[in-house]
Amino acid sequence: MGMIMNETLRLYSPAYSGFMRDVDKEIRLGKFDFLASVQFHIPIMTIHHDPDIWGEDVNLFKPESFAEGVSKATNNNPIAFMPFGMGPHICAGFNFATNEAKITIAMILQRFTFRLSPGYVHSPFPVLAVRPEKGVQVIINAL
Numbered sequence: 470m471g472m473i474m475n476e477t478l479r480l481y482s483p484a485y486s487g488f489m490r491d492v493d494k495e496i497r498l499g500k501f502d503f504l505a506s507v508q509f510h511i512p513i514m515t516i517h518h519d520p521d522i523w524g525e526d527v528n529l530f531k532p533e534s535f536a537e538g539v540s541k542a543t544n545n546n547p548i549a550f551m552p553f554g555m556g557p558h559i560c561a562g563f564n565f566a567t568n569e570a571k572i573t574i575a576m577i578l579q580r581f582t583f584r585l586s587p588g589y590v591h592s593p594f595p596v597l598a599v600r601p602e603k604g605v606q607v608i609i610n611a612l
Contacts, residue, residue: 470571470574470575471535471571472532472533472534472535472536473532474567474570474571475532475535475539475542475550476530476531476532476534476535477530477532478552478553479517479523479550479552480517480518480528480530481593481599482513482514482517482552482598482599483552483553483560483566483598483599484513484552484553484554484560484598486512486513486514486595486597487510487511487512487513487514487515488510488511488513488554488558489508489509489510489511490508490509490511490558491506491507491508491509492504492505492506492507492508492509493505493506511551513551513552514595514599516549516551517549517550517552519549522543522544522546522549523542523543523549553566579612580611580612581609581610581611581612582609582610582612583607583608583609583610584607584608585605585606585607585608586606586607586608588606589605589606589607590603
């Protein structure tokens, strides 16, 4: 279940537009120098859809890419996977949200099967987070 969740979070990150970080002291990143008070925009969806990191099939749903962990999935660049942020600024609800999702999915799958309706149209729509523009039509059957 972890691989499926990671791949879903990669394709449709909760922080769609990314986030801003302020530089509070002069720093050097590679060959670039940045003064204090510079703001960086970290574009999560751009990073999560970069073919140089994720491969040419970057837009396909491939949970098996996480089979050997985040480092292997990101070609040894684990900072490239940050659906809830990274480091000291990681979302405080990260563990709660992922555990709640796993429990909820497990409880649903114990009682129901579901499949997409033939009329479903895949249309991710970015607002604050990515959501289905036309909803998600599913067919649910009790076990």
